[in-house]
Amino acid sequence: MSRDVTYNELSAKALEILRKGAFLTTAGNNKINTMTIGWGNIGIAWQKPVFMVMVRPSRYTYELIEKSNEFTVSIPFKDMGRALGICGSKSGRELDKFAAAGLKTVAAKKISTPVIADCGLHYECKVIYKQEMIPEQLAAADQSACYPSGDYHTLYFGEIVASYIDY
Numbered sequence: 425m426s427r428d429v430t431y432n433e434l435s436a437k438a439l440e441i442l443r444k445g446a447f448l449t450t451a452g453n454n455k456i457n458t459m460t461i462g463w464g465n466i467g468i469a470w471q472k473p474v475f476m477v478m479v480r481p482s483r484y485t486y487e488l489i490e491k492s493n494e495f496t497v498s499i500p501f502k503d504m505g506r507a508l509g510i511c512g513s514k515s516g517r518e519l520d521k522f523a524a525a526g527l528k529t530v531a532a533k534k535i536s537t538p539v540i541a542d543c544g545l546h547y548e549c550k551v552i553y554k555q556e557m558i559p560e561q562l563a564a565a566d567q568s569a570c571y572p573s574g575d576y577h578t579l580y581f582g583e584i585v586a587s588y589i590d591y
Contacts, residue, residue, distance in 0.1 A: 425591055426533075426546075431473035431584040434545055435466045438499045441544075445508040447498040448477055449529070451537045452491030456529065458521055458540065459485045460512030464497065466547075466584075473584040475547050478577035484516040486578065493551040494535045495582055501544030501589070534586045545589050549582025 438446075442464055449458040465476040475497055479486045489495055500508070507525035514521060522529065529538035532548045539546040557576040559567060 457516035498540035
């Protein structure tokens with residue numbers, strides 16, 4: 425069961441939990457992958473509610489999001505530390521993270537990428553803009569702290585087309 429919520433109804437709680445980890449899921453070519461994220465933003469852009477996520481081109485998720493142009497973010501309202509650890513340290517290229525982490529998916533309401541079952545809060549997003557980071561535009565301290573190997577993120581701005589909690 426789920427209950428629809430406005431995109432910002434639980435945004436403060438979502439952003440606080442995001443710092444500890446959430447699931448970014450995407451699908452393409454009949455494959456589904458999820459990864460742990462700890463960075464993101466919820467807001468308004470181009471008069472639409474958006475969730476901005478960052479994905480490095482070296483990640484398997486990058487390949488899939490480039491194909492599908494959509495993603496879901498599932499914010500855990502319960503302890504899912506073990507699953508977040510697996511999904512944040514293993515590649516979906518070599519491992520079925522869902523099986524390894526004991527995760528199940530549920531069909532999304534408005535897009536083809538599923539959400540993580542029994543997780544908490546879900547955002548379904550369609551990519552409306554993406555931008556590769558421009559290293560010269562990043563503060564030197566953040567560049568050395570977050571990108572010592574030069575593996576910069578691509579920023580994906582996803583229009584939030586559905587948001588809901590499961591229970």
